Amino acid sequence: MKLFVILAVLALVGFALWQKWRRLPPQTKQLLGAIFGMAGAYRQAKKQGAGSSAGQSRKTVASxxxxxxxxxxxxxxxxxxxxxxxxxxxxxxxxx
Ligand SMILES: [Zn+2]
Known part of the structure; x- marks a missing residue:
């Protein structure tokens, strides 16, 4: 029974969010998409930067x-x- 209530709440929240998202103007959707895209790219770059920090390029600059x-x-x-x-x-x- 508890699980059913949680699922129902999740469905309601999801539906409400979807309704809200549908009513957003396309510019806002594009903006949000760009923000999420940039955040993802930034995270990717940060991950790659941390991975290659011990690489050759850092050493030459550090010299x-x-x-x-x-x-x-x-x-x-x-x-x-x-x-x-x-x-x-x-x-x-x-x-x-
Ligand atoms: Zn010169």
């Missing part, structure tokens, strides 16, 4: 800070570049 050259815009590791008058350059040639 040094990448900075853009003030002359040509090339990104070079901080220890490989040249600092001159407050700017960072990829090589001594560009620092002149």
């Amino acid at each position: 040094g800070l990448m900075l853009p050259c003030a002359q040509c815009g090339l990104h070079v590791l901080e220890q490989d570049g040249v600092r001159a008058s407050g700017e960072f350059y990829c090589c001594a040639e560009h620092a002149r």
